[in-house]
Amino acid sequence: MIIGQGIAGTCLAWRALQHNLSIEIYDQGAKTSASSVSSGIINPVTGPKYVKSWMMDDLLPAAESLYTAIEQDINEVIVHRRRIWRHLKDIKAENVWDSRMVDPSYEHFILRPDDHRAHLDLFNGAHRFGIVTGGLHLDVKKMIGTLNQRWHREGFLINEIFDESQLEHVEKGYRYNGTIYKHVIMAQGYQGIGSRLFASDTYRPVKGEVLIVSISGLDLDDIIKFGKFIMPLGDDIYWIGSNYQHDYDHDQPDPTQTKDLYAFLDDVLGLPYDIMDHQAGIRPATKYRRPLIGEHYEHKGLYLFNGLGTKGISLSPYFSGMLIESIKNKTKLDATKAYKDSFHI
Ligand SMILES: Cc1cc2nc3c(=O)[nH]c(=O)nc-3n(C[C@H](O)[C@H](O)[C@H](O)COP(=O)(O)OP(=O)(O)OC[C@H]3O[C@@H](n4cnc5c(N)ncnc54)[C@H](O)[C@@H]3O)c2cc1C
Structure with a gap:
């Protein structure tokens, strides 16, 4: 049983089916899931210091391989290879960028544009940019939506709220709604934070607001990061975001929290x-900015796949592979390979 069909649950379920495992998924279909509003970018070089993201050399090949396999399976275009233009705000930023350009471990990931004039026109004057290459843009909504409909049609996706208090540990596994499941994976995103089974004080959920905007004549193919991201969605429509709110009292869009986007x-x-x-x-x-993935210390067969933070689109392919392999082969999660600090359970 997989609880949640955000990016985490979707990658887990698709992999489980590839291994001929029999599954059921519970998902309440919340429109505010992080996955449904995410920009879907896998950005290999991030942050103000332009460093390669954690585990990127492992995460990127896993993501490319899984998402292109799903793309073929659902026969929909979901993987876009887009460059990301990073604004270099001052000479210090340019120097850091230049130091990355001579670092062989960044060879496949960054370029300095020879001609950035087209983009200069956009930002009222002289701004310099560096280009991140090798990343991906995943159409998350299309991927999750298509698989949701397929799995619902095939009868193993149940559009209902899963009630943790009704889950019973029995001799052969876990009983829920009259069915016994050998393994249960909880992949609920921020809605899993209140779980009693996996209570943890390490969560630090962060809300983000996004505007979907029509801008005619902008004509961008690439993604631009100039403080905020501008990401082309096609037909003159752009994803503009996001912000990071640590204090909020609901999960819905809040017009008072979009000043920075406007x-x-x-x-x-x-x-x-x-x-x-x-x-x-x-x-x-x-x-700790690391995922929370592993088997419950006491209840065998009960797993958590959560804590994907700001990087769920990058992290899910690699770590879903690791978790499903360990369940299928009855082996312990390979904490050495997975970098020990990603497992807090
Ligand atoms: C604005 C924004 C932009 C982002 N951009 C990026 C990006 O560019 N790249 C990147 O890598 N990451 C990005 N992220 C982060 C990424 O979206 C998250 O890490 C990821 O979506 C988390 O996925 P998840 O499946 O764990 O959780 P969710 O997407 O929240 O999915 C959880 C699912 O579980 C279901 N669920 C929960 N509880 C229950 C229950 N009791 N019963 C039934 N169903 C239940 C929910 O309905 C939901 O469908 C962004 C996030 C935001 C908010």
Whole structure:
């Protein structure tokens, strides 16, 4: 049984089916799941110091391989290889960027644009950019939505709220709603934070708001990061986001929390636009910025797959593979291979 069909549950379920495991998925289909509002970017070089993201040399090949296999399986285009233009805000930033350019371990990941004039026009004047290559943009909504419909049709996706208090540990596994499951994986994103079975004080959930905007004539193929991300969705529609809110009292879009996004559109981009949608999601982040993946210390066969934070699209393919392999082969999770600190359970 897999609880949750965000990016985590979707990768787990697809892999389990590839291994001919029999599964059932519970998902309540919340529109505010982090996955449904995510930009779906796998960005190999991140942060103000332009460093290669944690485990990127392992995560990127796993993501490319899994998402392209799913793409073929569902016969929909979901993987886009887009460059990311990073604004280099001052000479210090340019120097850091230049130091990465001569570092062989960054060879496949960064370029300095020879001609960035087209983009200079966008931002009222002289700004310099570096280009991140080798990353991916996943159409998360299309992937999750297509598989959701397929699995629902095939009868093993149950569109219901899973009630943890009704899960019973029995001799052969776990009983829920009259069915006995040998293994249960809880992949609920931020909604799993209140779980009594996997109570943890390491969660630090972070809300993010996003605007979906129509900007005619902008004509971008690449993604631009100029404080905020501008990501083309096709047909002159762009994903603009996001922000990071640590204090909030609900999970819905909040018009009082979008000032920074409007300031970006009005003051930085400075082009006419129409707002098509306003969305919000909560990232299941942790204090240590590492996922929470593993088997319950006491209840064998009960697993947690959560804490994917700001990087669920990058992390899910690699770690779902590891968890499903360990269940299928009845082996312990390979904590050495997975970098010990990613397992807190
Ligand atoms: C604005 C924003 C932008 C982001 N951009 C990126 C990005 O570019 N790249 C990247 O790698 N990551 C990004 N992230 C982070 C990424 O979206 C998350 O890490 C990831 O989506 C978490 O996935 P999840 O499956 O763990 O949780 P979720 O997406 O929240 O999915 C959990 C699912 O479980 C279901 N569920 C929970 N409890 C129950 C229950 N009791 N019964 C039934 N169903 C239940 C929910 O309905 C939901 O469908 C972004 C996040 C946000 C908010």
